[in-house]
Every structure is written in structure tokens, then in C-alpha cells.
Amino acid sequence: MKMQQNKKLKSLHLLKRILFVFAFLNFLDFSFAENENSKLANKKTALRCLETASNYIFEKNWEAAKSQACFGIAYDDSISDLWYLYAVSENALEKTKAAVLPLIEKAIKNDSWSNYNRDNARLLYADILCDTGKMSESLDVLDSQPFLYSSDSEFIRIKCLYRLKDSSSVSKARNKIDGARRIYPSDTRFPLVFFKNENPNDSDSTVKRLASFFVSQLDFYLQREPENSELEIYSALFSSGENKNRILKSFTAKGFKHPLYAQEALSENLIGEQEAVDYIFDFADEKIDYELFKNFILRLSENDSCDNVKKHLEAFSGSFSFDIDNDGIENLIVKFSRGRPQEILFDENQDGELEWTVQCDFGTPVSGYCREMKMNFSWANFPYFNYAEFVQEKIPVEKFNFVPETLRWSPVLIERDSEISEKFGFDFFIPAVKNDGQKLNVAELLDCASDFEITTSSNEKIRFVLLNGNIQQALYYSFDGTLYAQAHFENNIPVFRTVDFDKDGIFEATEFYSVDSEKKVNFHSLEDERQVVKNLFGLPSENAEFYLRMIQIDRNKDTIPDFTEEYLENNGKISSWDTDGDGKWNVRHVVYPDGISEESMFYTVPEKNLVVVKFENNIPQKVTNGKEEFFVYKDADSNFYWLLKNNSFNPEIYSALAKNAKLELDKKNVQGFSMITVENETQSVICIRIEKFDFGILIENENKN
Numbered sequence: 001m002k003m004q005q006n007k008k009l010k011s012l013h014l015l016k017r018i019l020f021v022f023a024f025l026n027f028l029d030f031s032f033a034e035n036e037n038s039k040l041a042n043k044k045t046a047l048r049c050l051e052t053a054s055n056y057i058f059e060k061n062w063e064a065a066k067s068q069a070c071f072g073i074a075y076d077d078s079i080s081d082l083w084y085l086y087a088v089s090e091n092a093l094e095k096t097k098a099a100v101l102p103l104i105e106k107a108i109k110n111d112s113w114s115n116y117n118r119d120n121a122r123l124l125y126a127d128i129l130c131d132t133g134k135m136s137e138s139l140d141v142l143d144s145q146p147f148l149y150s151s152d153s154e155f156i157r158i159k160c161l162y163r164l165k166d167s168s169s170v171s172k173a174r175n176k177i178d179g180a181r182r183i184y185p186s187d188t189r190f191p192l193v194f195f196k197n198e199n200p201n202d203s204d205s206t207v208k209r210l211a212s213f214f215v216s217q218l219d220f221y222l223q224r225e226p227e228n229s230e231l232e233i234y235s236a237l238f239s240s241g242e243n244k245n246r247i248l249k250s251f252t253a254k255g256f257k258h259p260l261y262a263q264e265a266l267s268e269n270l271i272g273e274q275e276a277v278d279y280i281f282d283f284a285d286e287k288i289d290y291e292l293f294k295n296f297i298l299r300l301s302e303n304d305s306c307d308n309v310k311k312h313l314e315a316f317s318g319s320f321s322f323d324i325d326n327d328g329i330e331n332l333i334v335k336f337s338r339g340r341p342q343e344i345l346f347d348e349n350q351d352g353e354l355e356w357t358v359q360c361d362f363g364t365p366v367s368g369y370c371r372e373m374k375m376n377f378s379w380a381n382f383p384y385f386n387y388a389e390f391v392q393e394k395i396p397v398e399k400f401n402f403v404p405e406t407l408r409w410s411p412v413l414i415e416r417d418s419e420i421s422e423k424f425g426f427d428f429f430i431p432a433v434k435n436d437g438q439k440l441n442v443a444e445l446l447d448c449a450s451d452f453e454i455t456t457s458s459n460e461k462i463r464f465v466l467l468n469g470n471i472q473q474a475l476y477y478s479f480d481g482t483l484y485a486q487a488h489f490e491n492n493i494p495v496f497r498t499v500d501f502d503k504d505g506i507f508e509a510t511e512f513y514s515v516d517s518e519k520k521v522n523f524h525s526l527e528d529e530r531q532v533v534k535n536l537f538g539l540p541s542e543n544a545e546f547y548l549r550m551i552q553i554d555r556n557k558d559t560i561p562d563f564t565e566e567y568l569e570n571n572g573k574i575s576s577w578d579t580d581g582d583g584k585w586n587v588r589h590v591v592y593p594d595g596i597s598e599e600s601m602f603y604t605v606p607e608k609n610l611v612v613v614k615f616e617n618n619i620p621q622k623v624t625n626g627k628e629e630f631f632v633y634k635d636a637d638s639n640f641y642w643l644l645k646n647n648s649f650n651p652e653i654y655s656a657l658a659k660n661a662k663l664e665l666d667k668k669n670v671q672g673f674s675m676i677t678v679e680n681e682t683q684s685v686i687c688i689r690i691e692k693f694d695f696g697i698l699i700e701n702e703n704k705n
Contacts, residue, residue, distance in 0.1 A: 039076075045112060046076035053085045054115070063093040081114050084108035084121040096352025097128050104128065119148055128155050130331060133349045135160040155193065162197040163327040173197070174206050181213065188221050188231055191267055195234035196328055211238040218247065218488045231254035236264050244268060248274050259283045263296045273305035287333070290320040290430070312423040314339045324348075324433055333491040334431055338362065344412055344431050356411050363414055363429050367456040370411065373439060383410040388445065400445050407448035409440060443469070454538040462538050474536070476502065487536060493546050508555055514549040523547040523567050556581070569593050575691065576588060579675065587675070589690045600690045604677070604697065611643065615697065620693075638662060638692045654683075654696075661687040662698055 049072030056065035066089035072082045074114065087103035101705035104125045122141055131140035138160050142148050146496040154176055154298070161173035180190045191214035198207050219233045222228060236247040237260060245268050252270075252432060253263065262280040265271045271279070280296055297309050316339045317541035321330035325692075329350045335343040340363030348355045358368035367378040373390065373650050381387035389399040412431045419495040420428045445452070447469040454462045458479065465473040471492050476485035476499075486507070491514055498507035516523065516673060524532065530540035532548050552561035560581050566574040576585035587602040598615040623630035633642040633651045635658040642658075651658075660677045665687055668674040674689040677699075684699040 002461060007473070011570055022653070042075040043079075046072040046079055046082065048072075049075070050079065050081050050085070053082070053089075057085060057088060057155065060092070061088045065089045065094070073388055075405075078110055078112050079114055080107040080110040080112050080121065081117045083110065084117045084124070084555055087121075087124060091124065097132055098351040098353040100124075101128050118211065122148060123150075123156065124150050126153070127476045130160045130163065132326070132351045133327065135163050151180070151189075153186075154180050155189050158190070159328075162193070165326070167662075174210065177210060178206070181210070186221075186224055188225055191217070191221065192228075192231050192234060194232075195238060198238075200238045213240050215243070229254070229258060232256065232300075233258040233260050233264070236260075245270070246426075248259050257282075259288050259292055259296075263292075263299065266299075273300055273302045274308060277305050277308045277312070281318075283693075284316070284320070285318040287319040287321055289330070290322050290334075293320065294417075294420065296424060300626075306424055310426060311668075313420075313424065313428055314426060320430070321437060332431070332433060340429060341414065341431055346411070346433060358431075360414075365410065365412065368411075375440075377409075377647065379410070380404060383404055383408050383413075385409060385448070388440070394457075397453075398452040399455070400449040401451050401453070402448050403450045407440075407444070442639065456538040460538075496537070508557065510552045510561075511548060512550040512552075513546045515545060516547050522548075523568050525571060534693075548616055570595065586687070587690060589693075600695070602688055602690065604686070611697075613641075613643070613693070615693075618692075640696060642696050642698070654685075656680075657685060658696060661685060662694055665689045665694060 045144060049068045052071065053065045053068035055202060056062075056068060065085055068081045069086040071593055072079065072337055073086065077080075078090075083103055084107040087107065091100045091628060107121050108125055111118075120280045126138040126141040128235040129135070129141065139157060142153050142157055142233070150585060158173045158176050158180070161169040161176070162168075168243055174194075177190050177194050180187070184190065194210055194214060198211070200211070202208075215235050215238055218232065221231060225231070232251050233256070236244050236251065239247055244264070248261065248265050248268055248270055249556055251258075252265070260396070262271075262276040266273065266276040269505060272671045276296075277300070280293065284293055300306055300309065316336045319333055319335045322332035322334070323329060324331050327350075331347050331350050333345045333537040334341050335345075343359045343360065344358040344365075346355050346357070347353065351358050356368055358365050359686045360366060365379055365382045369377070370374050374392050376389040376391065377381050378386045381404070384405045385400075387401045388407075389397065389401055391397050395499055411434055413434060414429050415427050415432045446466060449466050449469075451463055451465045453464075456462070459475040460479055463475045463477070464471050465475070471489040473489065474485075474487040474494075474497075475483060476487070478484050482503055484501075485497055485499040486497050494513040496513065497511040499509040499511065501509055526542055529542055529544065531548070533542070533544050548567060549562065550566045553563040554560060555562045560578065560583050562580075562581075564574075564576045564585070566576075567590075568574065570593035573591050575589045577587040578584060588599075590599045590603070592598065597615055598618070600613040600615070602611050603609065604611055604625065610624075612624045613620050613632075614622045620632045620641055622630050625643075625645075628645065630643045630645060631647045631649065633644065633649050634640070635642065636652045636655050637659060640658040642649060642654065657678065657680055660680070661676075663677055664678050665674050668676065668689075674687075676687050678685050678687050686697045686699060688695045688697075
């Protein structure tokens with residue numbers, strides 16, 4: 001019978017386990033299904049956003065398309081089409097290529113397409129790569145499988161090949177143009193890219209043949225694109241004789257304007273030099289390509305027109321653009337004022353994010369910003385730095401002030417254009433980009449600096465005074481500019497720091513530091529160590545070569561420390577209080593490095609006997625008063641300890657007095673140590689608070705009843 005009951009119990013236990021596992025698996029299935037349903041619902045919402053965004057793209061409502069694409073991405077960021085439409089919208093809204101590039105890269109990287117946008121995304125990606133100087137990468141994108149072949153892809157390939165500049169690539173570009181003119185006869189991009197990248201004086205037979213063909217087809221092109229003024233003026237550049245004259249007259253009759261017209265019309269005697277000068281300065285007063293402008297004015301021969309150019313340039317307040325790498329895209333812009341450079345802007349890879357900017361005072365660089373180093377800077381006597389300020393997210397701002405004429409650095413030089421200066425009889429200056437503009441390293445900055453400043457996240461400032469690259473002193477300022485601390489250094493290690501905690505102008509606290517370069521001893525917790533470094537240098541760090549050895553505080557401003565705290569290894573410490581200003585401690589508390597033992601010491605009043613309380617694990621174990629041993633009684637209701645000479649004491653009788661004593665000690669609100677006298681109708685007690693321990697000593701008082 002008993003055996004049957006045991007079997008029945010085992011069966012019940014087994015059944016319970018099976019039911020539990022079944023229920024658990026059902027829960028997992030339900031959770032998984034719920035999660036999958038949520039993902040499916042999000043994807044459906046994202047696809048609806050994709051459809052709406054596509055409609056907005058078709059309507060060229062770019063803002064609405066962008067909004068819908070972002071909305072869809074918020075629901076499901078794995079759909080490549082949404083990222084592509086986001087990129088297309090931003091591109092159409094003329095956002096920088098630097099802003100568009102990561103969006104199209106995300107679309108391609110996800111490689112999860114719902115519609116037919118994959119090849120279009122590759123085209124946009126390749127075009128941006130080509131325009132930002134990554135021609136080989138652009139060709140790889142176009143030529144990877146599946147191979148892209150269309151008018152768009154061929155146009156991008158041709159741009160890449162021309163920009164690679166080597167003879168083989170240029171030859172391939174010409175061959176592709178030769179093929180494209182047959183396959184895409186109406187696409188005017190091909191003749192225009194040819195004109196912009198070739199020289200009309202080139203004797204190459206292929207160049208001559210293609211140029212002749214494209215010029216002959218100009219009327220055909222203009223029938224389809226009558227407003228294509230750029231193609232018309234470039235056709236004139238590659239024409240000659242009566243045909244050139246006809247094209248130029250047609251161009252100006254339509255009201256078109258282009259800086260090339262001045263030199264071409266002048267060469268055909270359609271306008272005089274004075275008119276040509278006025279014509280080209282209409283562009284220069286806004287912005288004009290410097291090489292085009294320079295080539296034009298150097299051809300002038302009449303004295304009046306040369307005088308006119310000189311007059312304009314001496315007071316010039318327009319802008320010149322430069323194509324530093326000769327890829328057909330401007331990447332340096334110089335704004336002039338009173339005939340001298342005023343502002344210089346350099347975008348090396350033409351992605352819309354400036355590598356650096358420089359401000360000038362009548363042509364002399366005075367300040368600027370470098371994006372790569374996130375550095376604001378100024379020159380005292382160009383090219384010698386006055387200061388450099390580094391601004392980065394989530395870390396303190398650093399500003400270096402330099403000893404005059406020690407640190408020489410500049411991304412640009414201001415040079416005299418000898419050809420223009422000699423032809424027109426005055427000094428004309430333009431910037432020249434330095435190709436060796438190396439990054440500045442910290443050692444170089446420190447060696448040349450007189451001091452450097454740190455602005456912390458709380459907007460406080462620390463100024464480090466330097467000599468030969470070594471820190472001599474640090475001055476600490478609050479957000480309102482008040483000096484509240486000063487630190488002195490030796491060999492870049494802090495020796496001591498004085499602190500004005502209450503901002504009354506008196507430095508009541510002194511912190512002393514010692515070297516522990518090998519980190520053999522653990523003086524502080526990791527959190528405390530990071531805080532010490534943050535106090536000194538503005539940024540929390542660990543593994544410092546020094547540690548905080550001692551703090552002294554003079555609260556009553558008599559130049560004698562009222563409180564001293566010394567730090568021992570393994571988080572031990574000695575805290576001392578001088579209550580009578582004689583330079584000797586009256587109260588002391590020691591936390592020993594073993595992490596178990598502690599001692600509190602103080603002198604009784606008026607006998608001035610030394611009382612020593614020894615603790616283990618926060619519990620008083622032994623008390624001595626001079627040579628006498630005291631008894632310790634814990635209050636019945638609180639962590640208050642009575643120190644008495646006899647062992648007949650009943651703590652419950654004095655519980656109210658202990659409570660009153662703790663209340664009075666709390667009112668003092670002094671960190672670390674307090675000593676007061678508390679009385680009731682029959683008894684007086686000296687109350688001492690040392691660190692986290694409260695003690696009471698009953699005073700024999702004959703006046704009490």
C-alpha cells in the first residue's frame with residue numbers, strides 16, 4: 001500500500017514538471033510570436049511610409065519625402081529603400097555630401113530592398129564618391145556585379161577617369177565619350193564634360209574629332225535644351241572663325257552671361273577691352289574662378305583697361321575660387337576686402353565640410369578653425385601662434401597660450417602673385433594651400449606654451465602655468481571667474497594645492513600630494529582616485545603617478561590648521577582636530593589599513609586626560625582614560641556610547657539624555673568632529689562626535705540635585 005502511494009506521488013511530481021515545462025514553452029512561444037507580430041506590424045508601417053515617400057519623391061516634395069522616410073526608419077531601420085529615399089531627399093535639398101554619404105552607405109550596407117531602388121542607390125553612391133575625390137572607389141561601385149550600364153553610370157565613369165588624370169584614364173574617358181555620343185545622342189552631359197576637361201588647343205586627333213562633332217551638333221542640343229547656356233559658351237571655346245562668332249552672338253542675344261564670354265568675345269572683337277573688364281568684374285564681385293580671371297586680365301594690352309583692372313583690384317571686395325586638385329570642382333574660396341584676402345575657406349574633398357577656415361586682417365591671417373583637430377586658433381605674428389583652443393564633445397575644452405614666436409604653424413601662406421603684380425604695377429596677394437600642414441602633437445604644444453587652460457563641463461576653468469613644457473602652477477576659477485584654488489607642481493607632479501571652499505577669498509584648505517609612480521600602494525578607492533585627478537586636471541582618470549597624502553583645513557583663519565587628515569595605504573587614514581588653536585591635536589580618529597581596527601582619541605575637560613577608544617568592525621572594544629580603563633555601554637535606542645569608570649551603569653536610565661545629545665550634535669552639523677555639553681535637571685554630559693561615532697561622558701556636578 002505504501003509502495004503504491006510512493007509511486008503515485010512520483011507520478012504526480014513528474015506530471016507537475018511536465019506541465020511546468022509545457023507552460024514555460026508555451027510562454028516562450030507566445031513571447032516569440034508576440035515579438036514577431038510586433039516586428040511584422042512595424043515593417044508594414046515602414047513599407048506604407050516607403051510608398052508615401054516614393055510618391056512625394058515623384059512630386060519633388062523633398063521635405064515631405066524626407067519626413068516619411070525618417071518616420072519609416074523609426075519603425076524598421078533595416079529597409080534599404082527608406083535610407084535611399086532619405087539620401088535622395090537630403091541631396092535634393094542641397095545638404096552637404098558629407099551629410100548624404102552615410103545615408104546612402106547605410107542603404108547599400110543593409111542590402112534589404114523592397115522595390116527597384118538598389119541600382120539607383122549605387123549610382124548616387126558612386127557619384128558622391130567621384131565628387132569627393134574617391135574615383136577608384138566610385139568605379140568599383142559601378143563595375144561590381146551586377147554591372148551598371150546606363151547614361152548615368154557612363155557619365156560618372158567618365159568623370160572618374162578624367163579626374164584620375166593619368167594618360168591611360170584620360171584616353172579611356174575619351175573612348176567612353178565617343179561611344180556615349182552614339183548611344184545617347186541627346187544627352188548633353190557628355191559634350192559638356194568633354195569640353196570642361198579638354199583643352200581647345202590640344203593637338204590630339206581624338207580630341208579634335210570629338211570637339212568638331214560636338215560643336216556641329218550644338219543646334220541639335222539647343223533644340224532640346226534651349227537654356228543650356230554653359231554648353232553654348234563652351235562650344236564657342238572649341239570653335240573658330242565665323243562659327244565661333246555666330247555662337248557668341250547667339251549666346252549674348254539670348255541674354256546669357258558667363259565669365260568665359262569676356263575673353264572669347266574680346267578675341268573675336270565683339271567687345272572692347274574696357275567692356276570686357278567691366279563684364280568680368282561683374283562676376284568677380286560675386287565669385288569667379290581665379291585661373292579663368294587671371295588668364296583673361298593677363299591678355300589685356302591697353303593702358304586704360306589695365307588701369308581699370310588695377311583700380312578694381314586695389315579695392316576688390318569680391319571672391320575668387322580655386323580648384324586646387326584640378327578635378328573641375330572648386331575647393332578653395334577666398335573672400336577679399338579692400339584688395340586683400342579677408343576670409344579663406346578650404347574644403348579639400350569637396351564634401352561640404354570645410355577642412356579649415358582662416359580670417360585675415362588686410363591680407364594677414366589672424367585666426368582660424370581646423371575641423372580635423374577641432375581647433376580654434378589665432379596668430380600673434382603670422383605664422384606664429386598666439387593661442388590654440390581644442391573643442392571636443394564630452395571632454396574639457398583645452399586652450400594653449402604660446403610664448404611669442406615659438407610655435408610656427410599654418411595651413412596656408414599668403415603669397416604675392418608676381419605675374420599680376422608686375423603687369424599692373426602693385427602688389428597683389430593670394431593664398432597658397434600648404435600640403436605639409438601636419439597635425440600638432442601635445443608635446444609640441446606644451447613645449448611652446450606659456451600656459452594652457454581647461455574649461456570643464458561645469459564651465460569652470462583651470463589654468464596651468466608652464467615653463468619649458470613643464471607645469472609649474474595651476475589656477476582654478478569658478479564659472480563666474482572667481483579664483484578658488486592654486487596648485488604648485490614639481491616635475492609635472494602636484495606638490496600641494498590651496499583651496500578656498502567658501503569663496504570668501506581666503507584659502508582655508510591645503511591638499512598635499514606625494515609620488516607613487518609604480519602604484520605599489522593603494523591609498524584611495526578607484527572612485528576617490530578619479531575624483532582627485534578630476535579636481536586637479538578637470539577630467540576624471542585613474543592610474544595617476546601621485547596620490548593625495550594629506551588635507552589641512554583652517555576654518556577660523558588663524559593660520560593654524562583646525563583639521564588634518566592623512567591618508568594611509570589600503571584606504572587607511574588619520575583624522576585630527578585642533579580645537580584650541582595651539583597647533584596640537586585634541587581629537588583624533590585613526591582608520592587602520594587592515595580594514596578592521598579603528599581608534600578614536602580625545603582629551604577630557606578639564607583634566608585633559610587622553611581617552612582612547614579602540615574599535616573592531618565598528619564596535620568599541622576597549623576604552624582607556626589615561627592609565628585607567630573605562631567601561632563602554634551602548635545606549636538602548638541608538639548608536640550612542642557611554643564611557644564610564646564603573647560597571648554599574650544602566651543605559652536605559654539615560655536614554656532620553658542620549659537622544660537629546662544626538663539631537664544637539666546633529667544641530668552642530670560639523671563634518672567629522674563635534675564636542676558639546678548637554679544638561680538636564682540632574683546631570684551634565686560631555687558629548688563627542690568623532691567621524692560616525694557618538695560618545696558621552698557623565699560629568700560629576702555638585703550643583704545638580
